[in-house]
Amino acid sequence: MALTIYDISKKAGVSIATVSRVLNGSDSVKAATKEKVLRVIEEYDYKPNAYARGMGLHSLRTIGILCADSSDLYLAKAVYFLERELHASGYESLLCCTGYDLTDRKNYIQLILSKKVDSLILVGSHYVSGKEEENEYIREAAKQVPVMLLNASYNCPNVYSTLCNDQAATFEATSSLIRAGIDDLLYLYDSNSYSGTKKLQGYKEAMKRHKLPDPSSLIHYYGGRTDQIEAITDFIQGIADKGITFHGIVASDDSLAVGAVKYAKKNGLRIPQDLAIIGYNNSMLTACTVPEITSVDNRLENLTLRLVQTLLGVLAGEEMPAQSVFSGKLIQRGTTP
Amino acid sequence: MALTIYDISKKAGVSIATVSRVLNGSDSVKAATKEKVLRVIEEYDYKPNAYARGMGLHSLRTIGILCADSSDLYLAKAVYFLERELHASGYESLLCCTGYDLTDRKNYIQLILSKKVDSLILVGSHYVSGKEEENEYIREAAKQVPVMLLNASYNCPNVYSTLCNDQAATFEATSSLIRAGIDDLLYLYDSNSYSGTKKLQGYKEAMKRHKLPDPSSLIHYYGGRTDQIEAITDFIQGIADKGITFHGIVASDDSLAVGAVKYAKKNGLRIPQDLAIIGYNNSMLTACTVPEITSVDNRLENLTLRLVQTLLGVLAGEEMPAQSVFSGKLIQRGTTP
DNA sequence: TTGTACGCGTTATCAT
DNA sequence: ATGATAACGCGTACAA
Numbered sequence: 275m276a277l278t279i280y281d282i283s284k285k286a287g288v289s290i291a292t293v294s295r296v297l298n299g300s301d302s303v304k305a306a307t308k309e310k311v312l313r314v315i316e317e318y319d320y321k322p323n324a325y326a327r328g329m330g331l332h333s334l335r336t337i338g339i340l341c342a343d344s345s346d347l348y349l350a351k352a353v354y355f356l357e358r359e360l361h362a363s364g365y366e367s368l369l370c371c372t373g374y375d376l377t378d379r380k381n382y383i384q385l386i387l388s389k390k391v392d393s394l395i396l397v398g399s400h401y402v403s404g405k406e407e408e409n410e411y412i413r414e415a416a417k418q419v420p421v422m423l424l425n426a427s428y429n430c431p432n433v434y435s436t437l438c439n440d441q442a443a444t445f446e447a448t449s450s451l452i453r454a455g456i457d458d459l460l461y462l463y464d465s466n467s468y469s470g471t472k473k474l475q476g477y478k479e480a481m482k483r484h485k486l487p488d489p490s491s492l493i494h495y496y497g498g499r500t501d502q503i504e505a506i507t508d509f510i511q512g513i514a515d516k517g518i519t520f521h522g523i524v525a526s527d528d529s530l531a532v533g534a535v536k537y538a539k540k541n542g543l544r545i546p547q548d549l550a551i552i553g554y555n556n557s558m559l560t561a562c563t564v565p566e567i568t569s570v571d572n573r574l575e576n577l578t579l580r581l582v583q584t585l586l587g588v589l590a591g592e593e594m595p596a597q598s599v600f601s602g603k604l605i606q607r608g609t610t611p
Numbered sequence: 612m613a614l615t616i617y618d619i620s621k622k623a624g625v626s627i628a629t630v631s632r633v634l635n636g637s638d639s640v641k642a643a644t645k646e647k648v649l650r651v652i653e654e655y656d657y658k659p660n661a662y663a664r665g666m667g668l669h670s671l672r673t674i675g676i677l678c679a680d681s682s683d684l685y686l687a688k689a690v691y692f693l694e695r696e697l698h699a700s701g702y703e704s705l706l707c708c709t710g711y712d713l714t715d716r717k718n719y720i721q722l723i724l725s726k727k728v729d730s731l732i733l734v735g736s737h738y739v740s741g742k743e744e745e746n747e748y749i750r751e752a753a754k755q756v757p758v759m760l761l762n763a764s765y766n767c768p769n770v771y772s773t774l775c776n777d778q779a780a781t782f783e784a785t786s787s788l789i790r791a792g793i794d795d796l797l798y799l800y801d802s803n804s805y806s807g808t809k810k811l812q813g814y815k816e817a818m819k820r821h822k823l824p825d826p827s828s829l830i831h832y833y834g835g836r837t838d839q840i841e842a843i844t845d846f847i848q849g850i851a852d853k854g855i856t857f858h859g860i861v862a863s864d865d866s867l868a869v870g871a872v873k874y875a876k877k878n879g880l881r882i883p884q885d886l887a888i889i890g891y892n893n894s895m896l897t898a899c900t901v902p903e904i905t906s907v908d909n910r911l912e913n914l915t916l917r918l919v920q921t922l923l924g925v926l927a928g929e930e931m932p933a934q935s936v937f938s939g940k941l942i943q944r945g946t947t948p
Numbered sequence: 949t950t951g952t953a954c955g956c957g958t959t960a961t962c963a964t
Numbered sequence: 965a966t967g968a969t970a971a972c973g974c975g976t977a978c979a980a
Contacts, residue, residue, distance in 0.1 A: 326957035
């Protein structure tokens with residue numbers, strides 16, 4: 275059996291209260307006593323029981339990180355950064371891959387809350403819906419612990435949003451192509467999430483601002499998996515085969531842009547002369563093609579850093595901004611003129 | 612304040628013992644009583660306190676998943692599959708990105724064990740070293756909880772290994788190129804981990820078996836980051852610039868293979884006629900290049916599935932195999948003849 | 949089948 | 965500065 279605080283107190287010749295004080299860094303304990311207790315703790319390699327500790331402190335210093343799919347290139351990076359930051363601050367991370375289904379998500383959150391996490395981090399904008407009733411579960415969760423949103427925004431007490439201004443970034447990306455003289459721009463996207471919607475708005479706004487005709491026929495939703503590059507290529511081919519002409523593509527994700535590059539190659543189109551392409555996320559995928567893909571960097575590491583700082587502040591009882599917005603940045607590479 | 616088992620027992624007009632029995636699915640409770648208690652639980656949405664429960668059961672049904680870097684394409688997939696399987700079996704996953712440093716890993720494991728996880732899953736072969744003294748921490752951990760190894764093997768009580776026969780797979784991949792008439796085969800690798808060593812052995816074995824000259828000058832270690840494709844391309848260029856000639860490349864990772872494809876393009880080499888390439892892991896990267904990359908599939912999902920099954924068996928007190936080995940499979944695509 | 953009472957290992961609140 | 969002791973909420977012998 276593992277040692278308890280009683281064992282240590284006996285061996286050190288003090289009471290359990292004193293041991294507890296030493297353990298929790300109380301200042302009201304004589305240096306000599308502290309030294310003595312620490313030596314015993316060291317000698318027997320005593321570790322306080324986590325469950326019992328959780329009961330007393332009402333916390334195990336654990337944060338629930340929820341994401342739809344942690345094998346997604348972008349989400350995986352987000353999870354990685356978050357875990358690293360949290361660990362550095364003495365918190366552990368309970369990872370939950372909830373999938374994209376609403377009911378599954380709700381159940382998962384219920385479960386995780388019952389495990390007494392100190393906070394919930396929802397990674398990715400899929401967690402915020404356009405329909406208010408579908409966000410009810412966020413309000414509910416926020417009644418129990420602070421809820422942190424990465425790449426989404428939701429206005430509600432105890433909910434804190436950290437995100438990139440995807441709309442502005444997409445507006446800028448689209449505009450840069452238009453300024454280069456390309457105005458038949460295809461818009462490809464794969465998600466109707468919060469940020470998915472914002473990106474689309476950015477594209478539309480740019481088309482409108484430059485007085486281009488209604489782009490409805492140029493906007494296409496790819497509903498398949500983003501790691502199926504071949505399916506994406508076929509998808510774009512299908513659009514072209516319908517007789518829709520385009521000399522530029524703005525994509526909501528780098529994988530869609532990779533599909534676009536492969537489409538161009540298959541059809542003997544020169545990049546960027548015949549077809550210019552812009553991706554999103556500035557992932558390693560941008561470096562896999564020839565030429566390399568121009569992409570929007572939404573500074574994920576920055577976002578995660580800020581999110582954790584905000585969270586720590588909230589947990590410490592400080593007043594924190596409910597929303598932190600950063601700017602994206604277009605990284606120029608070979609697929610744009 | 613949240614409801615306790617006492618509140619529920621009062622409202623249901625029974626003792627806490629009965630509530631506890633209902634909660635834990637004991638059979639010795641009258642159907643009517645059970646029904647009554649369940650209704651109260653439902654009505655007040657009562658959730659047992661996790662800490663108190665952990666104290667009694669000596670478990671919070673939580674597994675520690677350790678990996679060096681969960682943003683790595685391959686590790687991320689492994690973590691995703693593991694979490695999914697564990698969740699389906701009623702276990703939560705504590706994610707720990709330990710990095711590649713030994714001391715950091717040790718500390719992290721100590722910490723995580725003190726949080727009372729039911730088991731440790733070490734994802735990726737980096738956790739097993741060739742030097743026995745560096746594996747001491749695994750032995751220590753295994754004294755406390757079962758330790759599961761994914762893609763590595765270590766012989767020690769309470770340690771269970773689930774892996775792909777990377778040596779045989781690499782042997783087969785290398786041999787297939789030799790049979791196609793290419794015998795100046797470069798071997799690129801990026802890790803000296805357990806499986807890294809095995810893969811290299813598979814390559815060497817194939818060269819030897821086909822009576823090819825000592826390949827020492829053809830074996831090259833890339834020490835940079837695998838998500839830096841450009842650095843990989845430069846690395847290969849450097850090898851060629853040294854005057855080493857090769858018409859085929861066997862790589863220990865798909866990202867190295869992507870770098871090889873880009874190297875070929877830069878130098879106007881035809882693929883596969885002038886340069887044949889085989890990657891490893893069969894990741895989405897194989898679909899990003901033109902032509903697509905032939906790669907070894909080590910059936911990750913299978914491995915994770917088996918690992919979790921083994922773990923559940925061990926936790927249930929059943930006798931389980933200490934080692935489960937699966938075969939890899941070469942997926943033919945455009946970079947090989 | 950059900951209830952009582954105790955143990956689990958801490959933290960926190962009083963005294964001293 | 966330190967010690968005694970009461971929570972904390974649940975599981976589980978043991979008793980009924």
